[in-house]
Amino acid sequence: xxxxxxxxxxxxxxxxxxxxxxxxxxxxxxxxxxxFDPGKKNGGLAHVMLPSSALFTxxxxxxxxxxxxxxxxxxxxxxxxxxxxxxxAKLVGGANMFKHIVSHPVPIGxxxxxxxxxxxxxxxxxxxxxxLGGEFGRTIQFSLEDGRIKIKKLNQPEFWx
Amino acid sequence: xxxLNEFQLDALREVGNVGAGNAAxxxxxxxGQRIDLSxxxxxVLPTDAIAEFLGGSDxxxxxxxxxxYGDVTGLVLVFFPLDQINELTRMLLPNFTPVPxxxxxxxxxxxxxxxxxxxxxGAYLSALFRFINIQILHGVPELVMDMAQAxxxxxxxxxxxxxxxxxxxxxxxxxxxxxMTSKFLLLPEAGSLERLFKAFANTxxxxxxx
Amino acid sequence: MAQxxxxxxxxxxxxxxxxxxxxxxxxxxxxxxxxxxxxxxxYKTLKPDLVxxxxxxxxxxxxxxxxxxxxxxxxxxVLMCSSMGQQSLxxxxxxxxxxxxxxxxxxxxxxxxxxxxxLN
Numbered sequence: 001x002x003x004x005x006x007x008x009x010x011x012x013x014x015x016x017x018x019x020x021x022x023x024x025x026x027x028x029x030x031x032x033x034x035x036f037d038p039g040k041k042n043g044g045l046a047h048v049m050l051p052s053s054a055l056f057t058x059x060x061x062x063x064x065x066x067x068x069x070x071x072x073x074x075x076x077x078x079x080x081x082x083x084x085x086x087x088x089a090k091l092v093g094g095a096n097m098f099k100h101i102v103s104h105p106v107p108i109g110x111x112x113x114x115x116x117x118x119x120x121x122x123x124x125x126x127x128x129x130x131x132l133g134g135e136f137g138r139t140i141q142f143s144l145e146d147g148r149i150k151i152k153k154l155n156q157p158e159f160w161x
Numbered sequence: 162x163x164x165l166n167e168f169q170l171d172a173l174r175e176v177g178n179v180g181a182g183n184a185a186x187x188x189x190x191x192x193g194q195r196i197d198l199s200x201x202x203x204x205v206l207p208t209d210a211i212a213e214f215l216g217g218s219d220x221x222x223x224x225x226x227x228x229x230y231g232d233v234t235g236l237v238l239v240f241f242p243l244d245q246i247n248e249l250t251r252m253l254l255p256n257f258t259p260v261p262x263x264x265x266x267x268x269x270x271x272x273x274x275x276x277x278x279x280x281x282x283g284a285y286l287s288a289l290f291r292f293i294n295i296q297i298l299h300g301v302p303e304l305v306m307d308m309a310q311a312x313x314x315x316x317x318x319x320x321x322x323x324x325x326x327x328x329x330x331x332x333x334x335x336x337x338x339x340x341m342t343s344k345f346l347l348l349p350e351a352g353s354l355e356r357l358f359k360a361f362a363n364t365x366x367x368x369x370x371x
Numbered sequence: 372m373a374q375x376x377x378x379x380x381x382x383x384x385x386x387x388x389x390x391x392x393x394x395x396x397x398x399x400x401x402x403x404x405x406x407x408x409x410x411x412x413x414y415k416t417l418k419p420d421l422v423x424x425x426x427x428x429x430x431x432x433x434x435x436x437x438x439x440x441x442x443x444x445x446x447x448x449v450l451m452c453s454s455m456g457q458q459s460l461x462x463x464x465x466x467x468x469x470x471x472x473x474x475x476x477x478x479x480x481x482x483x484x485x486x487x488x489x490l491n
Contacts (some may be wrong), residue, residue, distance in 0.1 A: 152219075284456075287455045
């Protein structure tokens with residue numbers, strides 16, 4: 001069975017086991033939440049768009065909101081045999097790319113990051129790496145071999161988190 | 162999902178042509194050289210197809226973003242491929258030798274690109290007004306250069322209850338034998354799209370949505 | 372003596388275009404501002420003969436700025452710049468005290484004609 005790189009689009013949540021891996025293209029104000037179980041080499045990526053499911057207005061999609069997306073991610077990883085206590089999180093994204101067209105005093109990127117952090121804290125899942133904020137979009141590749149994330153921004157060299 | 166029927170798409174094409182004509186005249190006067198614009202495509206796209214239309218989620222683009230208000234509220238995004246940026250700025254500033262800034266463009270060039278986005282937007286919106294009597298005003302333009310999906314992410318989330326559809330006019334700009342592409346997208350907020358479609362229908366004497 | 376002009380527009384590109392047109396015709400550009408609030412400030416300190424003002428700007432737009440300038444000096448001469456399709460805003464600007472308007476992007480002859488008309 002060949003290894004697969006799963007693309008995780010906006011509002012999607014996907015889990016898999018090594019040697020599979022994940023990619024999320026063009027994270028702007030969205031936050032990519034990764035959870036990794038180093039023992040079993042299971043992991044998942046959620047491409048979160050909004051901070052809270054309390055904001056849902058129509059067509060509820062759990063992957064859209066930080067709180068429900070992370071719950072879903074943990075649930076699916078348990079389904080793969082991982083124990084919640086073994087999971088480690090990393091957060092990438094939450095950029096603030098626009099200055100004028102914002103409709104809320106706190107930029108959405110910041111609100112997404114804060115919501116993700118809070119949810120993970122409530123679940124007692126440690127955050128072992130972060131690359132958040134700034135003004136640029138990010139494309140990330142999440143490896144299930146060691147839980148590292150390769151991050152690419154416009155006109156900048158790639159680096160690992 | 163509402164859409165535009167053949168007649169309405171034709172009307173949109175006319176809007177595009179008239180707008181492009183006005184923008185071409187304006188740009189030619191502005192830069193003192195012959196600039197031609199021709200509409201290569203008009204359509205209505207679901208928002209989740211936009212990244213693909215722009216060349217892929219991680220394709221690098223320059224985007225001028227303007228809030229719009231009036232009969233239709235929402236956002237306009239005008240996209241240019243990032244690898245054509247220098248040609249565009251040379252077109253707008255033919256006698257100018259820019260001093261590059263930290264991200265490769267000088268302030269004047271960025272300002273020129275914002276104005277280009279504004280001019281195209283003003284031209285299409287005033288053509289819309291002429292054809293379907295819908296008045297849309299635009300606000301201050303903002304320029305962002307990044308991956309298509311990252312820009313869309315950040316923008317779509319700002320539209321409260323977006324309509325999931327974008328009105329698209331793709332135009333070729335031709336100057337000094339160089340061809341550059343611009344993609345104008347109007348992303349309406351909830352309720353606005355219906356108003357827009359009704360206005361198309363009323364003008365052409367046809368029943369509601371297609 | 373050259374007539375003194377204040378330029379108020381958030382687009383440095385547009386200010387550059389206007390400067391080239393006006394300086395070439397013998398006008399003196401005494402100041403530049405990128406929003407209405409700065410425009411009002413500079414108007415009060417520089418007391419130019421003419422203000423050329425954009426309508427759509429961040430922080431404070433042209434219509435509010437014209438109103439303030441005309442309040443400070445009822446004889447103030449302000450020429451508005453509008454984009455294509457913003458005619459309704461132009462009407463508002465004239466009601467707020469602007470003397471005339473030009474449509475962006477500019478044709479040099481139109482600008483110079485409007486400037487001459489407004490100053491006389």
